[in-house]
Amino acid sequence: MSLSKEQVRHIAMLARLKLTEEEYAESVQKLSKIVDFVDQLSAADTRDVLPMAHPLHAVQRLRPDVVTETDERDYLQENAAAVADGLYLVPKVIE
Amino acid sequence: MKAGWEVVIGLEIHAQLATRSKIFSGASTAYGAAPNTQACLVDLGYPGVLPVLNEEVVHMATMFGLAVNATVAPRSVFARKNYFYPDLPKGYQISQFELPIVEHGELYITDDEGRDKRIGITRAHLEEDAGKSIHEGLERSSGIDLNRAGTPLLEIVSEPDLRSAKEAVAYMRKMHSIVRYLRISDGNMQEGSFRCDANVSVRPVGQQELGTRTELKNLNSFRFVERAINFEIDRQIEVIEDGGEVVQETRLYDSDKDETRPMRSKEESHDYRYFPDPDLLPVEISPEYIETARQQLPELPTAKKRRFTDQYDLKPDDADLLTGSRPLADYFEAAVAATGAKPQLVANWVIGDLSGALNRDSLEIADSKVSATELAGLLTRIHDNTISGKIAKQVFEAMWAGEGDADTVIDAKGLKQITDSTAIEAVVDEVIAANPGQVAEYRAGKEKLIGFFVGRVMQATKGQANPGQVNQILKKKLHD
Numbered sequence: 001m002s003l004s005k006e007q008v009r010h011i012a013m014l015a016r017l018k019l020t021e022e023e024y025a026e027s028v029q030k031l032s033k034i035v036d037f038v039d040q041l042s043a044a045d046t047r048d049v050l051p052m053a054h055p056l057h058a059v060q061r062l063r064p065d066v067v068t069e070t071d072e073r074d075y076l077q078e079n080a081a082a083v084a085d086g087l088y089l090v091p092k093v094i095e
Numbered sequence: 096m097k098a099g100w101e102v103v104i105g106l107e108i109h110a111q112l113a114t115r116s117k118i119f120s121g122a123s124t125a126y127g128a129a130p131n132t133q134a135c136l137v138d139l140g141y142p143g144v145l146p147v148l149n150e151e152v153v154h155m156a157t158m159f160g161l162a163v164n165a166t167v168a169p170r171s172v173f174a175r176k177n178y179f180y181p182d183l184p185k186g187y188q189i190s191q192f193e194l195p196i197v198e199h200g201e202l203y204i205t206d207d208e209g210r211d212k213r214i215g216i217t218r219a220h221l222e223e224d225a226g227k228s229i230h231e232g233l234e235r236s237s238g239i240d241l242n243r244a245g246t247p248l249l250e251i252v253s254e255p256d257l258r259s260a261k262e263a264v265a266y267m268r269k270m271h272s273i274v275r276y277l278r279i280s281d282g283n284m285q286e287g288s289f290r291c292d293a294n295v296s297v298r299p300v301g302q303q304e305l306g307t308r309t310e311l312k313n314l315n316s317f318r319f320v321e322r323a324i325n326f327e328i329d330r331q332i333e334v335i336e337d338g339g340e341v342v343q344e345t346r347l348y349d350s351d352k353d354e355t356r357p358m359r360s361k362e363e364s365h366d367y368r369y370f371p372d373p374d375l376l377p378v379e380i381s382p383e384y385i386e387t388a389r390q391q392l393p394e395l396p397t398a399k400k401r402r403f404t405d406q407y408d409l410k411p412d413d414a415d416l417l418t419g420s421r422p423l424a425d426y427f428e429a430a431v432a433a434t435g436a437k438p439q440l441v442a443n444w445v446i447g448d449l450s451g452a453l454n455r456d457s458l459e460i461a462d463s464k465v466s467a468t469e470l471a472g473l474l475t476r477i478h479d480n481t482i483s484g485k486i487a488k489q490v491f492e493a494m495w496a497g498e499g500d501a502d503t504v505i506d507a508k509g510l511k512q513i514t515d516s517t518a519i520e521a522v523v524d525e526v527i528a529a530n531p532g533q534v535a536e537y538r539a540g541k542e543k544l545i546g547f548f549v550g551r552v553m554q555a556t557k558g559q560a561n562p563g564q565v566n567q568i569l570k571k572k573l574h575d
Contacts, residue, residue: 010366014177014366014368016179051193053172053194053371053377054172054371054373054375054376054377056376058376059376059377059378059379060148060375060376060377060378060379061147061148061376062147062148062149062150062153063121063147063148063149063150064150064151065114065115065116065149065150065151066115066116066121067115067116067121067122067123068116068121069116069120069121069122069123069133069135071132071133072135073131073132073134076131076134076136076139077131082236084233084236084238085130085238086129086130086131086132086240087130087131087229087238087239087240088131088181088238088239088241089233089236089237089238089239090181090236090237090239091235091236091237092230092233092235092236092237093180093181093228093230093237
């Protein structure tokens with residue numbers, strides 16, 4: 001296995017996933033397979049290859065600095081689970 | 096700081112760029128709007144939306160790079176910095192990682208001994224700000240305001256070249272002055288437009304290896320930067336001298352208690368899993384674009400200071416103060432241009448009475464109640480001996496209170512200086528006649544008494560006699 005259970009546990013924590021022991025076992029196997037698959041690229045000689053940031057050979061288009069959006073708060077907050085005084089409410093964040 | 100220890104500090108400054116709209120969306124960046132009224136679909140991270148880069152931020156970053164003598168990258172790339180927090184709707188912040196827009200710059204500060212010191216700038220990259228979490232007044236929830244989400248930031252990272260809290264403050268002030276000169280940030284620290292994190296470590300003098308560093312957050316004023324760093328230096332030295340080890344951690348500065356404390360004890364190690372953002376293409380900047388920006392660069396503080404000392408023959412400290420902000424420097428030059436009085440006299444007034452009055456009324460130079468031309472008018476009247484410098488202070492206060500320009504005030508209050516030597520001689524004669532004892536002492540060699548006589552004459556003329564003339568006439572008569 002190219003990934004250890006500890007590594008998978010770390011990845012799950014970063015992704016905020018709560019997995020059962022069975023799911024861990026399965027994830028270690030499946031994720032290792034994916035990593036092994038991608039690892040084949042390491043065999044290629046990339047000494048003269050520039051790292052690719054994007055598959056398209058194009059350059060970022062720029063937008064003029066103009067305010068084009070209007071206030072749609074009421075409409076957008078219809079999707080929210082909880083709002084108060086214009087704020088989106090979330091479970092208490094402890095700092 | 097304790098002898099035998101050396102301090103190593105690097106600063107990360109976040110400057111909010113003064114654009115009208117956000118870095119990747121057309122929502123407004125205006126400060127102080129009602130919560131979430133300036134947060135559009137892109138800022139909220141709705142599925143299917145795409146970020147489009149604001150051309151103004153590219154221009155501003157380019158100007159900044161040129162101003163700090165850095166390399167403006169011909170090609171830079173945006174990356175996703177992944178972490179979960181309620182005020183970050185997408186679950187990642189768009190930032191730059193491997194290929195930032197600005198690299199390898201420098202800034203010169205005046206160190207504690209008054210010498211120029213070079214501080215390296217590792218990089219400056221573009222990124223979006225997160226939203227704001229509000230905890231007060233809510234029982235079991237936190238409130239999220241996403242107006243700030245997507246506001247453009249330039250994060251400026253220094254080399255660990257700073258050796259004291261004072262140097263850190265000097266660097267931060269210089270940087271503050273530069274971004275304001277460039278008009279790329281309003282630098283408003285109360286509103287969070289200019290804030291700073293400090294990486295601090297200590298090591299015994301002579302040790303090559305760096306000590307373990309801590310990162311101080313929440314430093315939103317020059318004073319707090321200095322105090323937080325000094326607290327942290329003392330704390331780290333104490334930990335090591337007591338046989339302990341400094342823990343690498345993030346600490347928050349509490350200005351009320353004047354101390355730093357760890358943010359969270361069991362904080363997971365940072366693992367942001369940066370990768371190039373597939374929603375954004377690489378940004379390319381041509382040499383022609385950079386050249387055009389170079390033409391638009393204003394005169395920067397260091398160059399302006401040098402010119403002020405050369406061209407106007409100002410004291411270096413005064414030139415430093417006047418060039419600290421562009422509007423102040425402009426005010427000074429406008430006043431110099433409008434009067435025949437010496438530039439150093441103008442400088443004294445701008446730094447002294449004018450700045451004092453501005454501070455007293457909590458006004459910015461742009462809102463000064465006495466314009467540069469009006470101040471020039473006042474100084475012209477000192478220069479042509481219409482009034483003395485002392486009377487001028489009285490005139491200035493009246494001008495500040497809205498009683499009109501200098502000439503109006505001088506006329507209305509009858510403050511015109513007495514330069515008629517016959518009139519002054521008459522007063523001098525009276526003073527000499529009234530004080531025979533002092534006259535005898537003076538003539539016997541107690542020349543310090545000249546001050547006493549000048550004082551009496553000025554008193555008798557309500558300060559309106561020309562002091563130079565009074566001195567001259569007194570000496571002549573006393574020596575007769």
